[in-house]
Amino acid sequence: MITGEGIVKTFKQRGNVLGAREVRALRGVDFAIPKGGAASFIGESGCGKTTLGRIIAGLETYDEGELTLDGVPMSSLKPKQRQPHFRKIQLIHQDPYSALNPTRTIHQTLNAPLTLRAKQTGRSKAWIEERAAEVLSMVGLDPGSVLARYPHQLSGGMRQRVVIARALTVDPEMLVADEAVSMIDVSLRLGILALLKDLRERLGVAVLFITHDVATSRYIGDDGELYVIYRGQVVERGPVDTVIADPVHPYTQSLLSAIPVLHGLERPGEQPVTPVESMEAGQDESGCLFAPRCPFRGERCADERPLLQVTEGIPQEHACFYPERRSVVARPMSEV
Amino acid sequence: MSSAILETTSTAATMRRNFWRGVWRVMKRKPSRLVGAVIVLGFTFMGVFGPMFYPEVLPRDTSQLYAPMSAEHWFGTDGQGRDVLAQVITGSRYVLLSALVTAVITVVLGTAIGLFSGFKRGRWDTVLMRLTDMKLTIPGLPLLLVLSTVWSFGSALEMGLLLGLLGWGGVARAVRSQTLSLRERGFIEAARGLGLSTTHIVGKELLPSMAPYIAMNMLIAVTGAVYAQVGLFFLGVLPYEADNWGVMLNLSVFGGGALTTTAALPYMLAPLLAILLLTLGIVLVVDAMDEIFNPRLREE
Amino acid sequence: MPGQAPGVRIDGLTVVYKTPAGELPAVRDVALTLEPGTITGIVGESGSGKSTLALSLLNAVQPPGRIAAGSVDIDGLGDVVGLRGEELRKARGKHVGYVFQAAQNSLNPLKTVGKQVLDLGRSHGVEDLRGLVRDARELLGRMGLDGARVLDSHQHELSGGMRQRVGIMLALVLNAHLVVLDEPTTALDMITQANILKIVREVHAERGLTTLVITHDIGVVAEVADRLAVMYGGRLVEQGPTRQVLGDPRHPYTKGLIRAIPRLTGDIAEARALPGRPPTLTTVPERGCVFRDRCELRMDVCDTDDPAAVAHGDRIVACHAVKVREHA
Numbered sequence: 001m002i003t004g005e006g007i008v009k010t011f012k013q014r015g016n017v018l019g020a021r022e023v024r025a026l027r028g029v030d031f032a033i034p035k036g037g038a039a040s041f042i043g044e045s046g047c048g049k050t051t052l053g054r055i056i057a058g059l060e061t062y063d064e065g066e067l068t069l070d071g072v073p074m075s076s077l078k079p080k081q082r083q084p085h086f087r088k089i090q091l092i093h094q095d096p097y098s099a100l101n102p103t104r105t106i107h108q109t110l111n112a113p114l115t116l117r118a119k120q121t122g123r124s125k126a127w128i129e130e131r132a133a134e135v136l137s138m139v140g141l142d143p144g145s146v147l148a149r150y151p152h153q154l155s156g157g158m159r160q161r162v163v164i165a166r167a168l169t170v171d172p173e174m175l176v177a178d179e180a181v182s183m184i185d186v187s188l189r190l191g192i193l194a195l196l197k198d199l200r201e202r203l204g205v206a207v208l209f210i211t212h213d214v215a216t217s218r219y220i221g222d223d224g225e226l227y228v229i230y231r232g233q234v235v236e237r238g239p240v241d242t243v244i245a246d247p248v249h250p251y252t253q254s255l256l257s258a259i260p261v262l263h264g265l266e267r268p269g270e271q272p273v274t275p276v277e278s279m280e281a282g283q284d285e286s287g288c289l290f291a292p293r294c295p296f297r298g299e300r301c302a303d304e305r306p307l308l309q310v311t312e313g314i315p316q317e318h319a320c321f322y323p324e325r326r327s328v329v330a331r332p333m334s335e336v
Numbered sequence: 337m338s339s340a341i342l343e344t345t346s347t348a349a350t351m352r353r354n355f356w357r358g359v360w361r362v363m364k365r366k367p368s369r370l371v372g373a374v375i376v377l378g379f380t381f382m383g384v385f386g387p388m389f390y391p392e393v394l395p396r397d398t399s400q401l402y403a404p405m406s407a408e409h410w411f412g413t414d415g416q417g418r419d420v421l422a423q424v425i426t427g428s429r430y431v432l433l434s435a436l437v438t439a440v441i442t443v444v445l446g447t448a449i450g451l452f453s454g455f456k457r458g459r460w461d462t463v464l465m466r467l468t469d470m471k472l473t474i475p476g477l478p479l480l481l482v483l484s485t486v487w488s489f490g491s492a493l494e495m496g497l498l499l500g501l502l503g504w505g506g507v508a509r510a511v512r513s514q515t516l517s518l519r520e521r522g523f524i525e526a527a528r529g530l531g532l533s534t535t536h537i538v539g540k541e542l543l544p545s546m547a548p549y550i551a552m553n554m555l556i557a558v559t560g561a562v563y564a565q566v567g568l569f570f571l572g573v574l575p576y577e578a579d580n581w582g583v584m585l586n587l588s589v590f591g592g593g594a595l596t597t598t599a600a601l602p603y604m605l606a607p608l609l610a611i612l613l614l615t616l617g618i619v620l621v622v623d624a625m626d627e628i629f630n631p632r633l634r635e636e
Numbered sequence: 637m638p639g640q641a642p643g644v645r646i647d648g649l650t651v652v653y654k655t656p657a658g659e660l661p662a663v664r665d666v667a668l669t670l671e672p673g674t675i676t677g678i679v680g681e682s683g684s685g686k687s688t689l690a691l692s693l694l695n696a697v698q699p700p701g702r703i704a705a706g707s708v709d710i711d712g713l714g715d716v717v718g719l720r721g722e723e724l725r726k727a728r729g730k731h732v733g734y735v736f737q738a739a740q741n742s743l744n745p746l747k748t749v750g751k752q753v754l755d756l757g758r759s760h761g762v763e764d765l766r767g768l769v770r771d772a773r774e775l776l777g778r779m780g781l782d783g784a785r786v787l788d789s790h791q792h793e794l795s796g797g798m799r800q801r802v803g804i805m806l807a808l809v810l811n812a813h814l815v816v817l818d819e820p821t822t823a824l825d826m827i828t829q830a831n832i833l834k835i836v837r838e839v840h841a842e843r844g845l846t847t848l849v850i851t852h853d854i855g856v857v858a859e860v861a862d863r864l865a866v867m868y869g870g871r872l873v874e875q876g877p878t879r880q881v882l883g884d885p886r887h888p889y890t891k892g893l894i895r896a897i898p899r900l901t902g903d904i905a906e907a908r909a910l911p912g913r914p915p916t917l918t919t920v921p922e923r924g925c926v927f928r929d930r931c932e933l934r935m936d937v938c939d940t941d942d943p944a945a946v947a948h949g950d951r952i953v954a955c956h957a958v959k960v961r962e963h964a
Contacts, residue, residue, distance in 0.1 A: 044825040059525060087531045099522035103544040103631060105351065112540065113530040148350065152632040155913045156682070163526070170530055185681040186852055187896045191909035212825055215898040219907075244900055258830035259900060260855030264879030266899075275827060277780055277797075332902045333883070 001070060002056065002089070002174060002206070003032040008064035009051055009232075025051045027232040028065065030308070033174065036204040038224035040217035040240065042255065048232040053176045053210045058086025070173075090167035094179040096159035100151040106162055107147040110135065113169040135165040138203075139195060157188035164195065174206035175199070181216060193219040214244065214255060228252045231289045234308055238316025248314055248323035250275070251290045257328045266330040273328055288321070298322050358634035362627040372620025379614050383432035386425040394418045394426065402592060402599040412602035414584070415591050420606045427579040428610070430492045431562055437496025438503060438561035443554045445500070446507025447546075451538055453508070454515025465512070472505040476564070484573045499561050507553050514546050548629040555618045555625075562611060581607035640813045641846045642711035642731070644670040644693070649706035651688050651697055653917060660917050662688045662701065664870040667945060670814075672711070675840055675847040677857030677878065679893070680867035681914045687737065689867070690816050690850045694728050695719055710814060729760055733807030735800075737818040737850075742803065743791040749802055750787035753809060760810055768809060775805045778842075779835050797828035801835065808843065815840075818850045833859045854897060858882055866890045869915045869926030871942075876951035886953045889927045925956065933957035 009026040025048045033039045041049040054060040055067065067074045069085045077085070093099040100109060110132040118128050133143035139161040151159055160180060167175055177196060181189040197220055200207050207220050217226060218240055226243045228236040228251065236249040247253045250273055257272035275293040288294070291301040298321060300306075306319045314323055363369045397417040405412050411420035453464040479502070489495045518524060519542070527537045543550075568574050569582025572590070584607045592600025627633040651663040663685040670676050680686040691697045692708055695716045707715045713731050716724070728734065736742045744752055750769060757768040773783030779801045786794065786802065794802065800820065807815055820836065821829040837860050840847045849861060857864050858878060865875035866889065874887035885891045892910040899907065912930035920926055928938040937956050945954040 044827060057529060059529065083531055087529070091526070091529055093522040093526070095522060099526055101523040101541050101545065103547070103629070104540070108540075112527070112532055112536060116530075116532060150631040150635070153635075157913060166526065166530070185914055186854070187681060187893055187910035188913065189909065190896050190898060190907055193898065194909065213898070214826075215900045218900070218904055219898055255826055256900065258826040260830075260833070260853070260859040262855065262858045262882050262894070262897070262899075264858070264881070264883035265894070266901075274830075277831060329900050332899075 001032070001035055001068075003030075003068045004052075004056070004065065005030055005068075006065035007052065007055060007062050007067065009048070009055065009060070009062050024232050026055075026062070029229070029232070029234055031227060031234070033206055033208060033225075035173065036200065036206050038200060038207045038209070038220045039227065040209040040211065040220065040224055041227045041229055042211055042214050042217060043229035044212060044255075047229045049210050049229050050178055052229070053091065053178050053208065056174075056208065057089050057091040057176050058082060059091065087170050088173040090170065090172040090175055092160070092163055092167060092175055092177040092180045095183055096156055096163055097151075097183070099163045100159055102151055104150075105147070106136075106149055106151070106154075107132065109162070110147075110166055110169060113166065117170065131169065135168045136162075138168060138199070139165045140191075141165065155188075156184045157191060160184055160192055161195065164192075164199070168199075168203075172205060174208060176208045176210065178210045179212070180209075182211070182213070189216070190219070197221055213259075215259065218244065228255070233289055233319065235290065235319045236316060237308060237318075242315050244329065246315075246325050247328065248316070248325055249290075249318045249320045250294045250296050253326050253328045254293075259330070261330040264333075266332055268330045269326075269328040271326040271328055273326060288319075296322060296324070355634075358631075359628050362624050362634055365627070366623070368620050369624045372617045372623070375613060375617025376621055379428065379432060379617065382425055383428045387429050390422050390426050394422055402603065404599075405602050411606040414587065414603050415600070420584070420603050423579065423584055424581065424606050424610050427581050427584065427607070430495075430580050431565065431582075434492035434496035434499070434565055435558045435561040437493055438499040438564075439554045439557040441497065441500025442503040442507055442557040442561075443550055446504035446553070447511050447543075447550055449504065450508040450511025451515055451542065454512040455519060455534075455538060455542070457516075461512075464508075468505050468508050472509075474502075476502050477567075480564075480568060481573055484568065489568075489574055495565055496561065499564055503557060503560065507550075507557075510553070511546065511550070514549060515542060518542055518545055544629070548625045551625045551629065552622050555622050559615050559618055562614060566607070566611060581610060641672040641844045642713070642814050643672040644668075644711070644814065644846065644848075645707075645709040646670075646689075646692075647707050647709070649689070649692055649708065650704045651685070651692055651701055652704045654700035654702075655917065657918060659704070660920070661704070661870050662917055663692065666706070666867075666870075666872050668865055668872060668875065670846050670848060671863075672846055673844060674862045675837070675849060675860050676863045676865060677849045677851065677861030678865045678867055679851060679854050679857050681852055683869075683914055683916045684867040685870040686850045686852075686867045687818055690734075690818050690848065692717075693814075693816055693848065694732050694734060695724055696728070696734075726760065729756065729810045729812065731812055731814060733810070733812035733815045735803045735807045735815070735817045735820060737822070741799075743799060745791045748788055748790055749794075752806070753787065756806060756810065762810070771811075772805055772809045775808055775839075776801065778839065779804065780831075795828075796824050797832060800824065800828075800832055804832075804835070804839070808839070808845075813844065814846045814848075816848045816850070819852070820849060821851070821853070821856055829856070830859075836860055854882070854894065866893070869920045871926050871954060872945065872952075873927065873955065874951075874953045880951065886951065886958045887927075887955050888931050888933050888957065892930070931957075 006028040007026050008028055011023045011025055013021045013023060029052060031039065041052060043049050051060060055062050069088065072085060074082055111128060114128045114131050132147065136143040136146055141158060141161050154162065175196065181192050184192060193216060196207050199205050200221060209217050209220050211217055217224065222241055224240045226238060226240045227234050228249065230251045236243060236247065236252045243252065244256065247256055253273040254275040257269065257274065261268045273295060275295065287303050288301040288306055291297045294301065300321045306321050308317045308319045310317055311323060363373060397413065400413050400417045401415055403409055403413040409419050413419055414423065449464055453461045483498065524537060524541055527541050566582035566585065569580045570585045572586050585604060588600045588604035589595055592603055646666060646668045649663055649666045650661055652659040652661050666689060678686045678689065688697060688701065692703055695703065697703055703717050707717055709715050710731065713727055716727065719727060753769055753772045754765055757765050762768050769787065773787060776783035776786050781798060781801055786798065791799065817836065821832055824832065833856065849857060851857060861878045863875065864878040864881045866873050866887065868889050874881060874890045881890065882894065885894055895907060896909050897907065910930055915926060924940050925938040925943055928934045935956055943954045943956045945952050
């Protein structure tokens with residue numbers, strides 16, 4: 001079980017003589033991912049979803065709040081002591097091309113963490129070799145043909161599988177996939193998504209999916225939770241299928257409306273939402289963060305910030321004063 | 337699956353074999369690289385075994401002062417009637433040995449400091465880089481001139497040590513910036529996430545990625561060191577205790593007047609030619625470094 | 637202004653790249669017609685040759701690549717394969733506007749956008765530079781930006797979506813009527829992408845353009861294109877009106893590709909990845925169908941004969957296994 005409570009992260013950008021500029025990446029985010037569960041953070045680039053993923057994987061620190069891994073609050077530990085906890089959470093990078101060392105063979109890449117593991121648990125050398133072959137088979141690669149290769153000899157899809165195999169060498173409890181398929185050929189993306197889902201079911205590994213492409217988050221399992229993040233705040237949270245089918249926050253609705261419709265195969269939703277274009281200068285700090293772009297903003301939005309809440313008749317949590325269901329998602333022709 | 341396991345147990349050996357096969361392939365790709373390698377090997381041979389073919393003190397033939405090039409004396413003789421070629425060969429050991437020592441010290445020290453600085457960042461980085469900056473601001477030649485008044489540099493090792501201690505700054509800076517950019521790469525982050533030791537990350541992940549760079553710097557440091565010491569001896573600031581190409585240049589110009597008369601010309605040209613050839617050899621070999629250490633370029 | 641949109645006829649186009657293994661075709665025997673005033677979308681994965689095809693439109697394939705055969709006939713320009721030097725340089729920009737892949741990063745970081753517009757004008761011998769800047773400002777305004785401010789900005793002061801618009805402006809400002817957009821929305825967020833696609837559609841209609849969009853994302857083509865062409869391994873395997881191709885794909889690769897797209901609604905079990913991997917320059921088979929290794933309809937003839945592109949009505953398919961029905 002991995003939980004976060006009120007996680008705040010502020011980046012200080014080196015400014016001019018007059019002082020540094022602060023960028024609020026996360027403004028008090030709560031989340032909970034059960035053992036073997038699935039969750040997905042979605043939002044535009046710069047919304048803080050990647051920062052949150054990196055905090056969860058122990059690659060970034062947070063300023064306020066508490067991250068708890070299996071009941072152990074991370075702030076109670078010294079940095080050195082946190083390492084074994086964070087090892088249980090493995091990050092799958094977006095770019096499989098930079099995630100593997102180009103000068104090392106797949107064999108070398110997998111052996112390093114396995115050797116460490118063997119030393120800790122008193123296992124033999126034969127176990128290392130066996131396990132390396134095993135994790136490769138788990139991700140659908142043929143160990144015999146892959147082990148002796150260098151990364152450049154593999155396709156993008158195969159590399160991403162190797163990256164996942166490397167993460168599996170430490171028996172992780174959760175995989176954090178940060179845009180893990182965005183750099184992979186379209187025809188192969190579903191293969192990686194299916195693999196993550198399969199690992200979840202077979203090994204009980206939790207999966208956290210970070211993406212700007214909402215559709216891919218459906219493929220990690222229908223019990224997954226969706227977190228829609230806007231400017232460091234969770235604005236809508238609920239079961240994946242519920243949020244996609246019936247989004248209530250105007251930002252979620254804008255995101256879903258923006259997904260291209262396969263005309264000829266699908267018909268677009270009847271009430272698409274087009275937000276006001278984001279202008280960097282108009283970063284308003286008071287009131288609802290989305291209000292400056294929101295086509296439906298009301299009186300309360302300018303001064304008061306809505307917090308994540310449950311309201312009557314709406315199954316998911318949302319942070320909007322005027323939640324309303326709108327039909328924004330395209331549906332297959334065959335369904336209508 | 338058992339066959340797969342059998343296959344992997346010998347991978348280390350196979351890989352080493354593949355590496356050398358790859359090196360050969362890279363060298364073969366351009367004939368100039370082979371030429372370079374032959375030249376460098378030739379000089380190595382000359383430095384190691386060359387002096388063994390000659391007596392400790394070269395014989396003088398007072399009837400043949402500044403003799404022209406002939407079958408007997410390929411590059412003529414010097415003002416004392418000694419064979420010039422023999423001097424180039426016996427002098428090569430000092431030159432090459434000290435250059436090698438310089439290169440090793442430059443690269444080891446520069447790489448270590450650069451890696452440490454770039455990897456640790458923070459306070460260590462600041463301190464080490466200030467130190468490097470200070471070191472870089474010390475003008476090398478004047479310092480050498482000052483030091484030469486108290487130190488005679490009779491041994492090649494001393495010479496190499498000194499030049500090495502003066503030369504690591506540039507490499508340290510360059511390696512540091514390489515480290516800074518590499519440590520942001522996904523595979524370094526992944527290694528840390530997997531709990532791999534810093535020794536592993538630096539030694540096995542970072543260092544090999546910088547290998548072509550380091551190897552290039554090492555070779556270039558060799559030429560730099562040759563120029564530096566030959567220059568010192570040529571200027572005559574060091575006493576003629578050692579056999580050295582620089583001493584030859586000095587004597588040919590200031591003793592034999594090679595710049596004004598033709599008699600001592602071969603005497604001057606021989607060491608110059610040696611330096612030129614060595615530089616050429618190294619430049620030709622450096623060309624292959626990138627391809628040797630990059631698996632993608634090596635295999636293609 | 638409509639009526640100026642040029643038509644383009646590509647025929648038998650083959651582009652080869654020199655490799656250690658000899659000259660290998662990145663684009664092989666491609667025939668494609670861009671009707672005046674239409675938006676055509678080319679979809680393909682990495683290594684399909686789609687970007688090479690786009691570059692051929694300007695005769696801008698860089699060594700080690702070269703156009704080995706075929707013609708690219710553009711109305712008002714003739715066959716660009718035969719153009720050289722100064723003629724070619726003039727044609728780029730004036731007749732054919734090109735928005736590069738990653739246009740977000742193709743601006744000069746040291747110069748303001750306005751200066752770059754002036755540079756462009758000067759290199760094409762534009763007399764009325766004042767008018768050119770005015771056009772640029774209007775175009776940017778049309779795309780929802782504050783034109784004057786953007787012209788005064790450097791690249792780093794603009795967001796990804798704004799840079800992409802600047803890229804489109806630079807392609808159009810010399811009044812080109814044939815525009816090529818290479819991956820116009822890659823690396824942009826969904827909402828920005830939707831806005832850019834809307835702009836592409838609107839500007840296309842208002843200025844009377846012929847537009848070619850190159851992308852790996854079928855969704856992008858589905859949103860903007862009238863016609864869709866699917867590339868695989870350097871070949872055009874299927875083309876036709878977008879809605880027809882999406883609603884009723886014929887070529888097994890098109891079918892597989894559409895089935896492999898994660899969708900927001902519908903049964904997720906129906907979506908499946910294509911087996912195997914797309915070919916690269918060196919792994920494309922020399923003989924026979926380029927797709928056969930991943931094809932579920934593979935027959936003996938596919939190993940030996942390259943299927944010809946057969947036209948039936950509006951649809952063109954290159955597959956032995958598909959008997960294209962006559963389409964009304």
